[in-house]
Amino acid sequence: MTDVASRESSLERAYWRLVLAYPRAYRAARGAEIVGTLMDGAAPGQRYPRPGEVVDVLGAALRQRLGVAGSTGLAEALPGGNPRTGPRRDHRAPRRLLTIAPRGADAQCRGRWRRVLRGADRAGRIRPPLLVGPSTTRSRKLSIRPPQCGPDRSPALVLLAWR
Amino acid sequence: MNPPLQEPTFFILTALSNEPLHGYGLIQAVDELSHRRVRLSAGTLYPALDRLTQDGLIAVTREEVVGSRLRRYYELTDSGAERLAAEIARLTENAKTAARVLAARTRRTGKPRAARSLGATT
Numbered sequence: 400m401t402d403v404a405s406r407e408s409s410l411e412r413a414y415w416r417l418v419l420a421y422p423r424a425y426r427a428a429r430g431a432e433i434v435g436t437l438m439d440g441a442a443p444g445q446r447y448p449r450p451g452e453v454v455d456v457l458g459a460a461l462r463q464r465l466g467v468a469g470s471t472g473l474a475e476a477l478p479g480g481n482p483r484t485g486p487r488r489d490h491r492a493p494r495r496l497l498t499i500a501p502r503g504a505d506a507q508c509r510g511r512w513r514r515v516l517r518g519a520d521r522a523g524r525i526r527p528p529l530l531v532g533p534s535t536t537r538s539r540k541l542s543i544r545p546p547q548c549g550p551d552r553s554p555a556l557v558l559l560a561w562r
Numbered sequence: 563m564n565p566p567l568q569e570p571t572f573f574i575l576t577a578l579s580n581e582p583l584h585g586y587g588l589i590q591a592v593d594e595l596s597h598r599r600v601r602l603s604a605g606t607l608y609p610a611l612d613r614l615t616q617d618g619l620i621a622v623t624r625e626e627v628v629g630s631r632l633r634r635y636y637e638l639t640d641s642g643a644e645r646l647a648a649e650i651a652r653l654t655e656n657a658k659t660a661a662r663v664l665a666a667r668t669r670r671t672g673k674p675r676a677a678r679s680l681g682a683t684t
Contacts, residue, residue, distance in 0.1 A: 432631075439585070440604070
């Protein structure tokens with residue numbers, strides 16, 4: 400196998416792993432096609448999925464699993480959300496914040512993450528889905544200061560849900 | 563009466579009016595047709611294709627298999643062409659109405675653009 404071929408196939412395998420996030424039936428129907436599109440769009444010599452691609456595919460897979468595919472963002476898909484205006488700002492209905500905390504984080508750390516994000520959410524700074532890590536440009540831009548706990552550099556996937 | 567098409571959908575149908583395209587070809591065509599404004603990705607393209615296929619506005623025309631990957635080509639159906647024509651008519655009508663109303667305003671005030679503050683319009 401040539402070098403180029405092996406690089407391509409390792410990228411292709413990585414895309415296939417990413418596509419595992421889709422529900423099985425959807426993957427059976429669309430998986431090979433999505434991988435094909437990702438491969439077509441890959442830069443020459445690219446070895447790993449780009450961070451943007453990972454977020455894009457995981458978001459799409461999640462929307463598929465939640466049965467809200469077709470909306471451009473989770474916020475729009477959830478009850479009270481609207482394709483044009485985004486989520487309804489109804490202050491009486493409490494929002495529910497779902498976080499997937501950094502791997503290895505203990506309960507106390509997860510609680511801190513949740514408080515930080517809830518504060519940012521109240522201030523209207525974040526829209527789901529959102530990937531926040533201790534030192535990502537995204538978290539700096541949103542002026543979220545992630546708590547100093549949990550293993551460094553592992554991002555937390557943060558989703559907001561509306562009741 | 564059909565609801566207005568969302569912009570990505572509008573450009574997908576426009577791109578397919580020209581020729582059948584596969585996923586990545588569509589992403590590029592939409593990018594170009596929209597002057598880089600509508601940027602589709604794998605994650606946003608396929609839900610749109612699912613919906614358009616379900617509604618019968620587009621259909622798979624052929625498939626190419628390369629290893630474990632797949633290139634599926636889509637074409638515009640007759641009903642897709644009708645839907646796009648209806649949307650073009652709607653947009654044209656809207657633009658005409660807006661142009662007429664704005665022209666009347668310009669004749670009245672001599673100012674084509676919105677005044678800077680509310681006070682200035684009186």
